[in-house]
Amino acid sequence: GENVEQHPSTLSVQEGDSAVIKCTYSDSASNYFPWYKQELGKRPQLIIDIRSNVGEKKDQRIAVTLNKTAKHFSLHITETQPEDSAVYFCAAIKMNTGFQKLVFGTGTRLLVSP
Amino acid sequence: DVKVTQSSRYLVKRTGEKVFLECVQDMDHENMFWYRQDPGLGLRLIYFSYDVKMKEKGDIPEGYSVSREKKERFSLILESASTNQTSMYLCASSSGQHRRGNEQFFGPGTRLTVL
Numbered sequence: 001g002e003n004v005e006q007h008p009s010t011l012s013v014q015e016g017d018s019a020v021i022k023c024t025y026s027d028s029a030s031n032y033f034p035w036y037k038q039e040l041g042k043r044p045q046l047i048i049d050i051r052s053n054v055g056e057k058k059d060q061r062i063a064v065t066l067n068k069t070a071k072h073f074s075l076h077i078t079e080t081q082p083e084d085s086a087v088y089f090c091a092a093i094k095m096n097t098g099f100q101k102l103v104f105g106t107g108t109r110l111l112v113s114p
Numbered sequence: 115d116v117k118v119t120q121s122s123r124y125l126v127k128r129t130g131e132k133v134f135l136e137c138v139q140d141m142d143h144e145n146m147f148w149y150r151q152d153p154g155l156g157l158r159l160i161y162f163s164y165d166v167k168m169k170e171k172g173d174i175p176e177g178y179s180v181s182r183e184k185k186e187r188f189s190l191i192l193e194s195a196s197t198n199q200t201s202m203y204l205c206a207s208s209s210g211q212h213r214r215g216n217e218q219f220f221g222p223g224t225r226l227t228v229l
Contacts, residue, residue: 006156009154032216034217036218042222043118043204043220043221043222043223044157044204044220045220046217046218049217089156089157093216101147101159101162101172102159102216102218104156104157104158105156106154106155106156107154107156107157
C-alpha cells in the first residue's frame with residue numbers, strides 16, 4: 001500500500017521567512033496530493049491540493065510542487081506570519097480506481113516567531 | 115458549509131469499559147472515516163465507510179468496531195477500552211464524487227482518556 005513520509009517534523013522560522021515542508025510517497029499510481037492545516041485545538045482543514053497532471057499550484061502565499069519522477073511533493077509558504085503556525089499534514093491518494101482512502105504523512109509542526 | 119460534529123470533546127473512561135464515539139455530518143456525504151491522532155504518528159485511519167451498512171478496515175482496526183446504520187451517522191466502538199487507546203479521535207466525511215478531489219471535512223475531535 002501507499003506510504004507517505006514527511007519532513008521535517010518541526011520547523012521554526014522568523015516572521016517573513018519562507019518555510020518548506022517535503023513529502024515523499026511510495027505508490028507511483030497516486031495522483032492526488034492534498035495538504036491539510038491544523039491549528040492548535042482545531043480540526044484539520046484542506047488548504048491546497050495538486051493533481052498529478054500539473055507540476056505546481058499556487059494560492060497567494062502558499063504553493064505546492066510535485067515531482068512525479070522522484071515521487072515527492074512540497075509545500076512552500078512565503079512571507080510567513082504568526083497565524084501560519086500550525087501542524088501541516090500532506091497526503092496522497094489514488095483517485096478514480098474504486099474507493100480511495102487518503103494516506104497521511106506524520107505532520108510538521110510549524111512555528112512562526114514574530 | 116459542511117458540518118461534522120462529534121458527540122463529545124472530552125471523554126474519560128475506565129479500562130474495560132465499552133465506549134461509543136458518535137459522528138454526524140449534514141452534507142449527505144457518502145464516505146465517512148475514523149482516525150486517531152497521536153503525536154509524531156499523524157492521522158491514522160481506523161475504519162471507513164462508503165455507504166450505509168458498509169465498512170472497511172483502515173490501517174489500525176484492532177480493538178475497534180464501527181456502525182453505520184444511517185447515512186449521516188458513523189459510530190466508533192471500543193469494545194473493551196484499554197490505556198493504549200488514549201488518544202484524539204477525529205471523524206471525517208467526504209463526497210463520493212470527485213468535484214473537489216475527495217476533500218475530507220473533519221469533526222472537532224474527541225480526546226479520549228482511558229484510565
